Amino acid sequence: MGQLNTTRNVARADDVYQMLIDAHEGKTKDESDAFNARLILTLINHIGDEAVIAEALSVAEG
Amino acid sequence: MFDDRYTLAYKLYPYEKSADQDLDTPVRHPVVVVGGGPIGVATALDLGQQGIPVLVLDDHEGVGMGSRAICFSKRCLEVADRYGCGTPMVEKGVTWNLGKVFHRDHKVFEFNLLPEDGHKYPAFINLQQPYFESFMIERLRALQAEGAPIQLRGKNRVDAIEVKDDHVVLTVMTPDGPYTVEADWLVAADGANSPLRDKLGLGFTGKVFKDSFLIADIRMKGDVDFPTERWFWFEPSHGEGASMLLHRQPDNVWRVDFQIGWDVDRKEEMKEENIRRRLDAFLKGVEYDMVWSSIYTFQCKRMESFRHGRVFFAGDAAHQVSPFGARGANSGIQDVDNLGWKLGLVISGKAPEALLDSYSAEREHGADENILNSTRSTDFITPKSETSKIFRDAVLALSDKHDFARPFVNSGRLSVPCYYDGLPLNGADDLPGGPARARPGAPCPDVPLGDGFLIERLGARKGAAFQILAVDAEVPETFSAHGLDLEVVKVSAADAPLLRERYLGEARSAVYLIRPDQHVAARWETWDDRAVAQALGRATGHDIGKEQ
Numbered sequence: 110m111g112q113l114n115t116t117r118n119v120a121r122a123d124d125v126y127q128m129l130i131d132a133h134e135g136k137t138k139d140e141s142d143a144f145n146a147r148l149i150l151t152l153i154n155h156i157g158d159e160a161v162i163a164e165a166l167s168v169a170e171g
Numbered sequence: 172m173f174d175d176r177y178t179l180a181y182k183l184y185p186y187e188k189s190a191d192q193d194l195d196t197p198v199r200h201p202v203v204v205v206g207g208g209p210i211g212v213a214t215a216l217d218l219g220q221q222g223i224p225v226l227v228l229d230d231h232e233g234v235g236m237g238s239r240a241i242c243f244s245k246r247c248l249e250v251a252d253r254y255g256c257g258t259p260m261v262e263k264g265v266t267w268n269l270g271k272v273f274h275r276d277h278k279v280f281e282f283n284l285l286p287e288d289g290h291k292y293p294a295f296i297n298l299q300q301p302y303f304e305s306f307m308i309e310r311l312r313a314l315q316a317e318g319a320p321i322q323l324r325g326k327n328r329v330d331a332i333e334v335k336d337d338h339v340v341l342t343v344m345t346p347d348g349p350y351t352v353e354a355d356w357l358v359a360a361d362g363a364n365s366p367l368r369d370k371l372g373l374g375f376t377g378k379v380f381k382d383s384f385l386i387a388d389i390r391m392k393g394d395v396d397f398p399t400e401r402w403f404w405f406e407p408s409h410g411e412g413a414s415m416l417l418h419r420q421p422d423n424v425w426r427v428d429f430q431i432g433w434d435v436d437r438k439e440e441m442k443e444e445n446i447r448r449r450l451d452a453f454l455k456g457v458e459y460d461m462v463w464s465s466i467y468t469f470q471c472k473r474m475e476s477f478r479h480g481r482v483f484f485a486g487d488a489a490h491q492v493s494p495f496g497a498r499g500a501n502s503g504i505q506d507v508d509n510l511g512w513k514l515g516l517v518i519s520g521k522a523p524e525a526l527l528d529s530y531s532a533e534r535e536h537g538a539d540e541n542i543l544n545s546t547r548s549t550d551f552i553t554p555k556s557e558t559s560k561i562f563r564d565a566v567l568a569l570s571d572k573h574d575f576a577r578p579f580v581n582s583g584r585l586s587v588p589c590y591y592d593g594l595p596l597n598g599a600d601d602l603p604g605g606p607a608r609a610r611p612g613a614p615c616p617d618v619p620l621g622d623g624f625l626i627e628r629l630g631a632r633k634g635a636a637f638q639i640l641a642v643d644a645e646v647p648e649t650f651s652a653h654g655l656d657l658e659v660v661k662v663s664a665a666d667a668p669l670l671r672e673r674y675l676g677e678a679r680s681a682v683y684l685i686r687p688d689q690h691v692a693a694r695w696e697t698w699d700d701r702a703v704a705q706a707l708g709r710a711t712g713h714d715i716g717k718e719q
């Protein structure tokens with residue numbers, strides 16, 4: 110319960126953001142969509158905890 | 172007019188005129204089962220073994236041609252074992268453990284059902300449904316020969332039903348014209364299109380999946396050596412369609428199942444040359460004979476309630492799922508297993524009628540679990556939106572290299588036994604450190620015992636008997652409560668080490684109250700007369716409706 114880290118956690122925000130954008134460089138929309146899906150699944154596995162994932166989903170809901 | 176709706180594989184119960192047909196007043200039977208499919212026949216075995224008179228009415232004269240079900244689960248076989256027909260099924264069946272998953276023409280990964288040692292029955296066997304049904308009917312004949320009060324009437328079609336407060340009246344059509352029978356209790360096992368459900372105006376709600384599947388059962392010629400494995404393709408590159416399945420059956424027969432989409436011309440697709448075109452694209456040069464083929468569609472639906480007064484619905488009549496996961500017949504058999512002893516106790520006046528409501532509660536729970544699993548498999552196999560397809564493909568792409576993604580791959584979650592967690596018949600769980608797998612509501616895990624297995628000693632084989640299973644515990648030799656005489660089964664972990672892992676856990680001793688269907692009713696560390704009597708009362712429905 111309430112374990113999703115929503116405080117600032119990335120030391121070099123600009124660099125990390127750039128990594129994400131660079132990863133999509135040169136990809137078509139379809140390739141990017143597939144890439145994003147693989148990325149989300151990989152991160153979801155890293156988190157593992159169902160409750161945290163549920164919270165992340167609701168954050169994403171906006 | 173009495174036309175068959177399907178061709179028979181074996182004519183096992185030809186029509187014979189019964190004495191009931193010539194009588195002026197209808198005969199009242201304690202239990203009538205409508206439908207002689209696997210579920211109806213299993214019901215007859217269960218009740219007949221208990222000595223409860225049962226009449227089965229089927230509108231055909233035997234077992235239908237063509238295998239629908241091929242995968243039978245361990246739990247289903249354990250139930251069949253109690254009915255006395257588990258062994259021939261396993262002997263004839265093909266035991267398999269390995270599955271392979273492909274995406275297009277590329278193997279993504281393989282899985283092993285990893286069967287655990289120390290069980291009489293394997294996780295799964297493949298066996299053509301007509302064999303499965305025939306073994307049950309052979310057993311039914313053997314029971315009849317021993318004097319069990321079972322009648323099975325072919326070409327007896329139920330055309331009308333009238334439900335009264337304390338009985339049911341049926342109009343039955345035969346080649347000699349109609350007659351009327353009455354039943355104290357009725358089990359409707361008349362299949363997915365259940366005419367009885369319709370006649371009673373009862374709903375069947377859920378989802379229809381807009382897809383069709385072409386099944387071809389083929390016998391390979393010569394020495395082709397396809398392995399005894401389950402092969403599943405997502406988007407096979409050697410054929411059109413969203414998925415394909417290849418699975419071995421006895422007699423050198425393979426099941427090939429093509430998902431071919433919704434808008435298909437069935438007549439055209441069913442032409443042998445068109446089926447062969449699909450098969451040849453994939454089998455390249457292998458010679459085979461066609462044994463059977465069919466096109467099917469499916470729905471994931473269930474009735475809101477499986478009990479309507481004197482009428483119980485069981486098997487496909489009560490619930491239908493997609494074939495992915497082999498949850499149809501396997502769950503129907505668990506319906507029978509659940510209903511049989513309850514009906515037996517109520518009919519013999521040993522339990523209150525309220526016990527019968529627990530059939531609904533427990534098996535609706537089972538059906539929900541099956542529908543949930545089978546719907547999820549279907550949605551994974553045929554993603555319903557662009558985004559869900561993107562995720563599905565991402566799972567498959569990752570699974571190729573990364574083990575972590577493989578649990579997400581869903582090509583069917585195979586039938587597992589039902590745990591009646593949190594339902595009204597469950598009693599105390601007073602076994603600190605006891606293994607979760609044998610908690611109240613769980614089906615008893617098997618354990619090798621001497622020359623045999625524990626499941627051969629548990630559950631009702633002759634009467635609807637509850638049992639005490641004592642593992643290294645001091646218990647009385649006999650015990651009676653609520654008008655029931657319990658059988659006491661004493662075992663020791665010293666003789667059977669797996670009892671420790673499966674029944675004791677951290678505990679030094681254990682006392683289990685076992686239901687006639689081999690589910691755990693309650694458990695304790697040590698014997699306590701009052702606690703056992705209380706749990707027995709609860710498990711036989713004495714508490715139903717008395718608390719809130």
Ligand SMILES: Cc1cc2nc3c(=O)[nH]c(=O)nc-3n(C[C@H](O)[C@H](O)[C@H](O)COP(=O)(O)OP(=O)(O)OC[C@H]3O[C@@H](n4cnc5c(N)ncnc54)[C@H](O)[C@@H]3O)c2cc1C
Nearest residue numbers: 206208209210230240241242329362486487497499500501
């Ligand atoms: C392609 C396919 C693959 C499958 N694979 C599997 C699998 O691998 N494992 C599994 O467990 N399940 C599987 N199933 C499901 C399985 O076949 C069914 O769940 C099972 O047959 C249901 O048995 P039943 O007795 O409830 O109904 P049915 O087998 O349909 O029997 C109903 C009986 O009632 C009779 N009847 C109907 N109306 C009347 C009437 N008015 N009067 C008298 N009699 C009547 C019918 O003639 C029939 O004999 C599969 C199904 C399909 C279509």
